[in-house]
Amino acid sequence: MNMKNLRDDILAGTVVFLVALPLSLGIAQACGLPPFVGLLTGVIGGLVVTLCSPSRFAVSGPAAGLVTIVVAAMENLGSFSLLLAALVLAGSLQTLAGILRFGRWISLIPGSVIQGMMAAIGLLLIRQQTPAALDAEGETVTKLFSPLSVFVALGALFILFLWHKRRQHNRFFGLVPGELVAVLWGGMVLLIAEKLLPQAAATLDRLSLPQVDSWASLAQQFNHPDFFNAWSHPAVWLTGLTLALVASMETLLSQQALKKLVDQRPQPSPDKELLAQGAGNMLSGLLGGIPVTAVIVRSSVNVNAGARSKLSVILHGVLMLCCGLLFESLLNRIPLASLAAILIYTGYKLASPSLFISQWRQGLVQFIPFLATTCGIIFIGMLPGLLAGVLTQLLCSSVASHQSAIQLSRYNDHFVVRFNQNLIFLHNARLQQLLAKIPDNSVVIVEHENAEYLDKDIKATLAEFSDMANMRNITLEQWPRLENG
Known part of the structure; x- marks a missing residue:
């Protein structure tokens, strides 16, 4: 040295x-x-x-x-x-x-x-x-x-x-x-x-x-x-x-x-x-x-x-x-x-107040678990508070992930349905909700390259919509293959 x-x-x-x-x-x-x-x-x-x-x-x-x-x-x-x-x-x-x-x-x-x-x-x-x-x-x-x-x-x-x-x-x-x-x-x-x-x-x-x-x-x-x-x-x-x-x-x-x-x-x-x-x-x-x-x-x-x-x-x-x-x-x-x-x-x-402001600006998915951890530790103890924070973060992240799994965009009379991940039965209600927003006389395009797996409930919902498409004058493009479903 x-x-x-x-x-x-x-x-x-x-x-x-x-x-x-x-x-x-x-x-x-x-x-x-x-x-x-x-x-x-x-x-x-x-x-x-x-x-x-x-x-x-x-x-x-x-x-x-x-x-x-x-x-x-x-x-x-x-x-x-x-x-x-x-x-x-x-x-x-x-x-x-x-x-x-x-x-x-x-x-x-x-x-x-x-x-x-x-x-x-x-x-x-x-x-x-x-x-x-x-x-x-x-x-x-x-x-x-x-x-x-x-x-x-x-x-x-x-x-x-x-x-x-x-x-x-x-x-x-x-x-x-x-x-x-x-x-x-x-x-x-x-x-x-x-x-x-x-x-x-x-x-x-x-x-x-x-x-x-x-x-x-x-x-x-x-x-x-x-x-x-x-x-x-x-x-x-x-x-x-x-x-x-x-x-x-x-x-x-x-x-x-x-x-x-x-x-x-x-x-x-x-x-x-x-x-x-x-x-x-x-x-x-x-x-x-x-x-x-x-x-x-x-x-x-x-x-x-x-x-x-x-x-x-x-x-x-x-x-x-x-x-x-x-x-x-x-x-x-x-x-x-x-x-x-x-x-x-x-x-x-x-x-510091800046910490609370910073967490708030990151959105509710971050702020709610942050607040749950803080309040949990203060009122029920260190380990229970940490567990409450982790479970709250898991729940908030799951909800956010669930909401972003399927997205619907509109371009005039064209509707694009994007599958951002593999879809299971838990996503079925979200899919039905989005498909119900599509009016008659539309063109529906499905982008499903990011979804390597669609379970039977998802395929059943897509099949039901496909069967009704002709009656509603809806044109389907890039529709997922539903065989063996």
Whole structure:
């Protein structure tokens, strides 16, 4: 490696670290877990997964998209140790999927369902983090809230939206992460409030990382799965399956999106990526972390910052490790409202109004399954919502395909009936409907080159129309052969 590539990797790794640090801390906090858990997961993603991954630029770590699943799982399971067992199971399933080469099947999942899943996660994230941003005394914003927390959160949101708008036109805004500035804003407000409004500053919730001054104190921070009670708990198996499915989808979609940002030769294997993610999630479950996925936001930052190799991603993991071990007192100055604002902004990006407009413009065949997936996940859960979206897409696509199988065009007194595919009994009602529109004294031309098969019901309808044609003075041209029908 030459010095220029080394310099580029060091710069990119530092920028990715500055983006990943507040996100990892905020995601753990959003899950109702200690911030150390987020740092641990970020280190596992940055070091272990990166070393196993076939991609040179993908950055793995805790993902905001899995926050709602983790929170729901914690409520259902009632114990973090059972969640860790489910995470080990999820990693095992991902590893098995990689061995069986299931990675290629991601292309079978409809785009509308994937977009609906991301929109639902974004909306749930916004709903979940709004009370945290307000420092509300309950799960609804109608409870008493902290004015200082609101000020910090609104300021952080303003910074994030401003940064996003300006970074495309100004190199400085593109180089310095908006998430870092939002965190610095919160720390600055806390510092000033401690001088001018000490009572208000004392009520502002902030991070609480443990002080790690020995190997013994570090070992106390790790949690371990409860395998003994997990195997007989059906919810553990369902949670493991859900985590494996959603984490794999997010990882493989990130890999697809990364292909559009940078050319990697040879292209990373999706099956090997599943193996890497599975190893990361099994280790995260064993040590007390949360789910690991490849994250497109951090991966795109890595590419845009000029990364040349895996060194940039590994460096970001090393910096996460050093930060958690050496600078816990500095991190504990970060208000939780700043982290909540970052996650609210992340939720907004996942469920932006432009996404709903884009899906609407693609037509009802896309929009209805998208909406069904979004609403299904929000109201009935992740797996049922995804299943509802897939079934709705299948139904909508079937209806659209059914409508386009047979087409009727008119040119003065000439009518052209086009068969665009093989026709079975399900198309018979459509055929009868179109043939009924043809008036007497017409010329009917049938274009049936694309239909290699017509079943008996279709042939019977065509034969019936042919028998009536002479009585109605209708001329038939290119009529399909109906022998053996």
